[in-house]
Amino acid sequence: MAHPTMFDEDDPYLARVREICLALPGAAEKISHGRPNFFTRKVFAIFGGSLKGDHFAPVARNALLFLPDASERAALLEHERFFVPAYVGTNGWLGLSFHVIGGVERVDWAEVAELVDASYRNTAPARLVRELDAGA
Template identity: 80%
Template sequence: MAHPLMFEASDPHLRRLRDLCLALPGAAEKIAHGRPNFFTQKVFAIFGGSLKGEHFAPVARRALLFLPDASERDALVQDERFFVPAYVGPSGWLGLTFHGFGVDDVDWDEVGELVDMSYRNTAPARLVRELDAR
């Protein structure tokens, strides 16, 4: 049985995130567990998630889930916009909430840097080299 969709296809935050993710070499999108996942061989970004024990928390429903560098993780969680998501959080992933922020209020350069970091942490070396050659 498939998961129900847990996002709105017309969400402007998703559209902006999709543009950033799919511009990376070899990136594609698939729906998994009811949410858009962006991947090469492994997932590097997810739109939306949940908190442990709270599957429909507004802070996580509209968010970027990403895998930061281990050296950056502690600093990021000090910022109230970031959270540890359920399921992928124990593997080092973080979430950046878009809840309460209009699409024009989000720092998309920062989002792009987080997506880039996560991509580099998960993509095959040949794709990272292709990205660096751009």
């Protein structure tokens, strides 16, 4: 049985996340478990998620899930806009809640790009990371 779609294609947060993610070398998008996933060989960002025990929590449904550097994880969790998502959180992933931040204009999109960049570097093949660095 296929998962139901759990996002709105016209979501302005998704549009910005998609723009950031798909600008990276070798990045592509697929829908998995009802949500947009951005990947090279491995997934490096997911739009939307859930909390353990609450699959419909607003804080997670409208969020960016990413894999931060392990050394930064604890510091990020000190801020209310970050959370540990269900399923992938046990593997070190975090979520950035756009719901907590507020409107699209209030999001620090440079910070989002940095989080996506770190997650990409933690998951992408070395060849693609070199390509990213060569283009920077």
